[in-house]
Amino acid sequence: RFFYFLSKWTRLIFFVFPGHAEPIVRIFAYFYCTDSPIDHFGFLEDGTFKQRYLVADKHWQHPGGPVLFYTGNEGDITWFCNNTGFMWEIAEELGAMLVFAEHRYYGESLPFGPDSYSDSKHLNYLTSEQALADFAVLIQNLKSTVPGAQHSPVIAIGGSYGGMLSAWFRMKYPNIVVGALAASAPIWQFPGMVPCGDFYKIVTQDFAKSGYNCDASIRKSWNAIKNVSSTASGLQWLSEEFSLCTPLKNKIDALGFKNWLQETWVNLAMVDYPYEANFLQPLPRWPIQEVCKYLAFDSAVSDRQLLHGVSQAAKVYYNYTGSSSCLNTSQTATGSLGFLGWYYQACTEMVMPMCTDGVQDMFEPEEWNFQAFSDGCNALFGVRPRAEWAGTVYGGKDIASHSNIIFSNGGLDPWSAGGVTYNITDSLVSIMIPDGAHHLDLRYSNDRDTPSVRAARALEVKYFREWIHQAKTTPGTASTL
Amino acid sequence: RFFYFLSKWTRLIFFVFPGHAEPIVRIFAYFYCTDSPIDHFGFLEDGTFKQRYLVADKHWQHPGGPVLFYTGNEGDITWFCNNTGFMWEIAEELGAMLVFAEHRYYGESLPFGPDSYSDSKHLNYLTSEQALADFAVLIQNLKSTVPGAQHSPVIAIGGSYGGMLSAWFRMKYPNIVVGALAASAPIWQFPGMVPCGDFYKIVTQDFAKSGYNCDASIRKSWNAIKNVSSTASGLQWLSEEFSLCTPLKNKIDALGFKNWLQETWVNLAMVDYPYEANFLQPLPRWPIQEVCKYLAFDSAVSDRQLLHGVSQAAKVYYNYTGSSSCLNTSQTATGSLGFLGWYYQACTEMVMPMCTDGVQDMFEPEEWNFQAFSDGCNALFGVRPRAEWAGTVYGGKDIASHSNIIFSNGGLDPWSAGGVTYNITDSLVSIMIPDGAHHLDLRYSNDRDTPSVRAARALEVKYFREWIHQAKTTPGTASTL
Numbered sequence: 032r033f034f035y036f037l038s039k040w041t042r043l044i045f046f047v048f049p050g051h052a053e054p055i056v057r058i059f060a061y062f063y064c065t066d067s068p069i070d071h072f073g074f075l076e077d078g079t080f081k082q083r084y085l086v087a088d089k090h091w092q093h094p095g096g097p098v099l100f101y102t103g104n105e106g107d108i109t110w111f112c113n114n115t116g117f118m119w120e121i122a123e124e125l126g127a128m129l130v131f132a133e134h135r136y137y138g139e140s141l142p143f144g145p146d147s148y149s150d151s152k153h154l155n156y157l158t159s160e161q162a163l164a165d166f167a168v169l170i171q172n173l174k175s176t177v178p179g180a181q182h183s184p185v186i187a188i189g190g191s192y193g194g195m196l197s198a199w200f201r202m203k204y205p206n207i208v209v210g211a212l213a214a215s216a217p218i219w220q221f222p223g224m225v226p227c228g229d230f231y232k233i234v235t236q237d238f239a240k241s242g243y244n245c246d247a248s249i250r251k252s253w254n255a256i257k258n259v260s261s262t263a264s265g266l267q268w269l270s271e272e273f274s275l276c277t278p279l280k281n282k283i284d285a286l287g288f289k290n291w292l293q294e295t296w297v298n299l300a301m302v303d304y305p306y307e308a309n310f311l312q313p314l315p316r317w318p319i320q321e322v323c324k325y326l327a328f329d330s331a332v333s334d335r336q337l338l339h340g341v342s343q344a345a346k347v348y349y350n351y352t353g354s355s356s357c358l359n360t361s362q363t364a365t366g367s368l369g370f371l372g373w374y375y376q377a378c379t380e381m382v383m384p385m386c387t388d389g390v391q392d393m394f395e396p397e398e399w400n401f402q403a404f405s406d407g408c409n410a411l412f413g414v415r416p417r418a419e420w421a422g423t424v425y426g427g428k429d430i431a432s433h434s435n436i437i438f439s440n441g442g443l444d445p446w447s448a449g450g451v452t453y454n455i456t457d458s459l460v461s462i463m464i465p466d467g468a469h470h471l472d473l474r475y476s477n478d479r480d481t482p483s484v485r486a487a488r489a490l491e492v493k494y495f496r497e498w499i500h501q502a503k504t505t506p507g508t509a510s511t512l
Numbered sequence: 513r514f515f516y517f518l519s520k521w522t523r524l525i526f527f528v529f530p531g532h533a534e535p536i537v538r539i540f541a542y543f544y545c546t547d548s549p550i551d552h553f554g555f556l557e558d559g560t561f562k563q564r565y566l567v568a569d570k571h572w573q574h575p576g577g578p579v580l581f582y583t584g585n586e587g588d589i590t591w592f593c594n595n596t597g598f599m600w601e602i603a604e605e606l607g608a609m610l611v612f613a614e615h616r617y618y619g620e621s622l623p624f625g626p627d628s629y630s631d632s633k634h635l636n637y638l639t640s641e642q643a644l645a646d647f648a649v650l651i652q653n654l655k656s657t658v659p660g661a662q663h664s665p666v667i668a669i670g671g672s673y674g675g676m677l678s679a680w681f682r683m684k685y686p687n688i689v690v691g692a693l694a695a696s697a698p699i700w701q702f703p704g705m706v707p708c709g710d711f712y713k714i715v716t717q718d719f720a721k722s723g724y725n726c727d728a729s730i731r732k733s734w735n736a737i738k739n740v741s742s743t744a745s746g747l748q749w750l751s752e753e754f755s756l757c758t759p760l761k762n763k764i765d766a767l768g769f770k771n772w773l774q775e776t777w778v779n780l781a782m783v784d785y786p787y788e789a790n791f792l793q794p795l796p797r798w799p800i801q802e803v804c805k806y807l808a809f810d811s812a813v814s815d816r817q818l819l820h821g822v823s824q825a826a827k828v829y830y831n832y833t834g835s836s837s838c839l840n841t842s843q844t845a846t847g848s849l850g851f852l853g854w855y856y857q858a859c860t861e862m863v864m865p866m867c868t869d870g871v872q873d874m875f876e877p878e879e880w881n882f883q884a885f886s887d888g889c890n891a892l893f894g895v896r897p898r899a900e901w902a903g904t905v906y907g908g909k910d911i912a913s914h915s916n917i918i919f920s921n922g923g924l925d926p927w928s929a930g931g932v933t934y935n936i937t938d939s940l941v942s943i944m945i946p947d948g949a950h951h952l953d954l955r956y957s958n959d960r961d962t963p964s965v966r967a968a969r970a971l972e973v974k975y976f977r978e979w980i981h982q983a984k985t986t987p988g989t990a991s992t993l
Contacts, residue, residue, distance in 0.1 A: 071905075072553040074860045074895040075636040155556040167904050203684060205914070206907035379555045414555040423648050424552075426687035431986065433686070434913055505912065 060085040060112060060131070065172055067135070069142045069156050071164035076156075080142040082165055085112050085131040087119075092126030093179030097499050100185050100208065101131040102166055102200055104193030105373045108133035108140075111193065114310065116475025118188060121492055125499075128183070132169055134162050134196075136372045151413045154375050160424070162196060167204045184502035186495055187211040190470035191446065192373075192381075199425050202433045210435030210498035212491055213451075214470035218438075220383040220449025222418045224427055227386035227399045229448035234300040235392040237443050241303075242323025249296060249326065250393040252341050253289060255334035260285035268335070273342045276357035291360040292341070293394055295348050301469040303443050306479040313351050316479060322347045378408030382416045383449070434458040435498050439487055441467030460494070462487045541566040541593060541612070546653055548616075550623045550637050552645035557637075561623040563646055566593050566612040568600075573607030574660030578980050581666050581689065582612040583647055583681055585674030586854045589614035589621075592674065595791065597956025599669060602973055606980075609664070613650055615643050615677075617853045632894045635856050641905070644681050648688045665983035667976055668692040671951035672927065673854075673862075680906050683914045691916035691979035693972055694932075696951035699919075701864040701930025703899045705908055708867035708880045710929035715781040716873040718924050722784075723804025730777060730807065731874040733822050734770060736815035741766035749816070754823045757838035772841040773822070774875055776829050782950040784924050787960040794833050797960060803828045859889035863897045864930070915939040916979050920968055922948030941975070943968045 063086060066079040085108060099118050103111055112131040122129055133140040136157045141147040148154065166187075174180050187208040189197035194216030201211035219225050239246040259265035260279065269288070270278035279285055298311055299319050306316045315321050325343035328336070349358050377383070384401070387394040405415050426433075435458050438451035442465035454460045464471060464483045471480075472487045544567060547560040566589060580599050584592055593612040603610055614621040617638045622628040629635065647668075655661050668689045670678035675697030682692035700706050720727040740746040741760065750769070751759035760766055779792055780800050787797045796802050806824035809817070830839050858864070865882070868875040886896045907914075916939050919932035923946035935941045945952060945964045952961075953968045 068898070071901070072639060072641050073636045074639075074898075075632050077896065151556050155554045158553060158555075160553050164905070171900065171904050204905075204907075206910035207904070415558065417549070417555075419652065420552070423652050423688070424645070424685075426685075429687035432915055 060087040060129070065169050067165045067168055071161055071168070078142075080135070080140065082135065082140045082169065083108060083133040083138060084169060085109070085129075087122065087129040090123040090126060091128035091179075093128075093183070095179065095182045095503075096126040096128065097495070098128045098130055098170075098173070098180065098183050098185040099125070099495075100166070100170065100187050101129070102162075102187050102189040102193050102196040103132050103134040103137070104189065104191060104196065105134060105137055105376070107138035109138070111190075115188070115190070115473050117473045117488060117491075120476060121488075121495075125492070125495060128180070130169075130173070132166055134193075135165055148371055154412065157372060157375055157379075159196060159199065159376070159380055163200050163203055166196075166200055167207045170207050184209045184499050186498060188214075188473070189216070190214040190473045191216065194470065198436050198438065201436050202426065202430065205434070209502040210437075210494065212437045212439065212495075214439045214473045215441060215444050215446050215450065216438060217383070217446045217449030218425065218451065219428065220446070221421045221427065222382060222384055222401075224422065225449050227384040228388055228391060230385055230445045231297075231387045231392035231394055233443075233445040233448055234297050235394075237300045237303060237319055237445075238296065238323060238326075238393065241317070241319040243327040244329065245319075245323035245326045246393040247330075248328045248332075248337060248340065250389065251328075251332075252292070252337055253395045255337050256285060256289055256292075258334050259338060260288075269338065272335075272339060273345065274355075274357045276359045277361075288360055289395070292345065295345055296393075297445060299348055300443060300445050303468040304471060304474075305466070305481055306477045308474075310474075312348055314348065315351060318347060318351075375412055375414075378412050378416050379414055380417065380421050382418045382421065430459065431455050435494075435501075436460075437462055437491055437494055439464065439470070439472050439491065441465075441469060441471055443468045444470075462490055541568045541610070546650050548646045548649055552642055552649070559623075561616070561621070563616065563621045563650065564589060564614040564619060565650060566590070566610075568603065568610040571604040571607060572609035572660075574609075574664070576660065576663045576984075577607040577609065578976070579609045579611055579651075579654070579661065579664050579666040580606070580976075581647070581651065581668050582610070583643075583668050583670040583674050583677040584613050584615040584618070585670065585672060585677065586615060586618055586857070588619035590619070592671075596669070596671070596954050598954045598969060598972075601957060602969075602976075606973070606976060609661070611650075611654070613647055615674075616646055629852055635893065638853060638856055638860075640677060640680065640857070640861055643677060644684055647677075647681055648685045651688050665690045665980050667979060669695075669954075670697070671695040671954045672697065675951065679917050679919065682917050683907065683911065686915070690983040691918075691975065693918045693920065693976075695920045695954045696922060696925050696927050696931065697919060698864070698927045698930030699906065699932065700909065701927070702902045702908065703863060703865055703882075705903065706930050708865040709869055709872060711866055711926045712778075712868045712873035712875055714924075714926040714929055715778055716875075718781045718784060718800055718926075719777065719804060719807075719874065722798070722800040724808040725810070726800075726804035726807045727874040728811075729809045729813075729818060729821065731870065732809075732813075733773070733818055734876045736818050737766060737770055737773075739815050740819060741769075750819065753816075753820060754826065755836075755838045757840045758842075769841055770876070773826065776826055777874075778926060780829055781924060781926050784949040785952060785955075786947070786962055787958045789955075791955075793829055795829065796832060799828060799832075856893055856895075859893050859897050860895055861898065861902050863899045863902065911940065912936050916975075916982075917941075918943055918972055918975055920945065920951070920953050920972065922946075922950060922952055924949045925951075943971055 062083065064081040064083050067082045069078045069080055070076040099122065101111060101115060101118065108131050118129050135142055136147055142156055143153045146153050170185055174183070185208045187197040187200045194213035195218050197211040198213035198216055198218055201208050235246050238249060259269055260282065266279045266285065279288055299322060302308065302310045302314060303317060303319045308314055322344040325340040328340060345358065349355060384399040386399040387397050389396040401418060409415050437460055439462040440447040440450040440452050442463060444467065446469060452461050452463060464487045466481050467484050471484050472491065543564065545562040545564050548563045550559045550561055551557040580603065582592060582596060582599065589612050599610050616623055617628055623637055624634045627634050651666055655664070666689045668678040668681045675694035676699050678692040679694035679697055679699055682689050716727050719730060740750055741763065747760045747766065760769055780803060783789065783791045783795060784798060784800045789795055803825040806821040809821060826839065830836060865880040867880040868878050870877040882899060890896050918941055920943040921928040921931040921933050923944060925948065927950060933942050933944060945968045947962050948965050952965050953972065
């Protein structure tokens, strides 16, 4: 329960489930490591660490062919490498080298090895600025050591937090990358930039349009849980109904149970893909429609009837394959490195306000409470978040002077609430995928892909070609110098 | 002699002589302090320090009038405030507020008070990135607290290292400043960007064109010093001839003496202004012409005749007012904070290669030796410089995607060797002042100002107006949001 205070908001991770990756069978990437300074912004700590990156150069046309550079996010890079099929599919037509760079403190790129998470002293170098500097130094190293890469234009690609890094990488290091695709990147999910309730509104809309009374049933379920869990026998019934691995014992457990359910609905909104997929969990196509089949209740439904439906719905997410003997409510709150790292980042730079009102969304009302959040961070890590810093250092809404960034967003994806969903300038463009969930465009293509995501991918490649051409023909850029 | 290894190169400071400032009499600025995080890029060190800044708002047209923001460099901010007359002179016509922000670790803005320079642990936060973040946070604070400043466009202005900071500030924080004037800012004086010998070539050219055989005499003087200093009586003669406060005793002293002379010629090149001025020292107008009057020798001159001329020349620089009873060869190498801070910066990020060949310049040949430099830094501070970092983080020659930066350079200024002396794009422009020395354009206007510097200042103001207009009329910028 140590993470309870955080779980409500920041457990809204993007994706840190390395256990669920599809096996790397279709791709052929080489693993490398580069030595990167542990501290790019100070000189007292002069150690280096082994940063892992993967390279696939089968289709690379060298010298000078482009490099598609995945800016790794909060997890093992092999998982992102395997899940970013878009890059694998366009490598040949662009004659591109693929590089997937692991983010420091995740996967095997641990600055202090097993001690990296031991205390706040060792965690001190886990920041987005350090990660961007790692990427910059890595690319400079590749350009100076890989024959034929010296004048290769580099395009940054990333999804979710990795997409934020791609956008910021282009903003801060336009000398290193000629452009960036920031897929489903909520660069505006920071204090004062977007309403804190928009995220959960989108989750709610996804359910509202996927089945009769689907959002209304979920909205009612919280009170039903409260009623049922008020007695010991009710708690026992709930535990059995949901096949929980660890039965609920008291009100605290019931609170955790509600959070777990809330996260389940959020995760479903993120992975509401048009085909069977195994991204966070093995799931059917359009999984929210499947879920909503169990939630089509009229207002007269009893608490236990309603919750029976909810349990069936939850099992669509947690037991689609039928192989789970019980459901584990701490499943999305393990102490794994990926989680702990993201918690730390949320507790320092990545302050992303969220709130619910129970009216425009289907969740229990809860205001954004920065002070409580800060106190929790201080108790957990001994650090306090800096609410304004991300806006100051990455520009907030005032980014019009930058160039060559695509912001793609899925209309079903709650993270689009904090995304750039309109063109800012001719070269800071938005691509909307109305029926897309969380960075659908970065995934392998599929026969069931909707026209909107097919169009998005084609447009993205078109911009890539323009940036490459621009880099090759404009004096004073890394590719022509 | 501790600084000997550094003195040859990095003692080429820009200006850190707070003792020689003209008194602040003409200006009316208020002193303030803001609390800034000691470490913007990590959260373990969560302390703040008092950063000093000066504000003059007499002519400010608020709400919304522009802010001219001086990005302080390696010294006491009051000195820069007093020496940057250009800003004071244009405040009224632009209706601008003036802000002069002190650079951390200089003047009174000491992150750890008197302990700031006590060891490399305390020096760890002395970097340009931290300084830029200070400026960004300060401006955000001003905008949110000063009534009428919320939508004020801010223009960064700086000279020399401060000019580098201005340019980098616009590159890294275009959300905070709408443009930058980088006066005499050698942003390319880094490894691999410009030939290491160009700096001293320009010094030499200044002397070559300021009097008959002036450069040739100086080129010969080094051997003359070597000859004369080979005997004890010669050392005594030299010491008396130059009225040295501390007589030379051995060859090591003679080496230091030569370095001191070399720095003297460099400093003269930096301050070769068209009128009497007291910038680094009280000096006559066109001081190099005065110096060269004592150096117009033909080839037949004897060593002692030549050195007599050199001593007369040096005294133009060190004793123009006649008030010095002796010359102090350690004058430009004191252990004052300003120096020590710049040494540290040179030993970490600000790696600026310099070299001489004795043919295209008038100095003794000396190659750039990074390893020796690094070893010296390690011995002195326990840190090693990162030669490539400045180019990676600030873009090196690949800065064409940025906008709204003026690079002004004086043709007489040796630092123009590392400056941007041609237009990169329509909004990354160079302004050359052929007969100008080190950021002459930032100084108070003078009746003896040449047409070129008058034109430069007028053009700079024209750009300022354009940027202000642009900020006020373009959506998606801080001034219109």
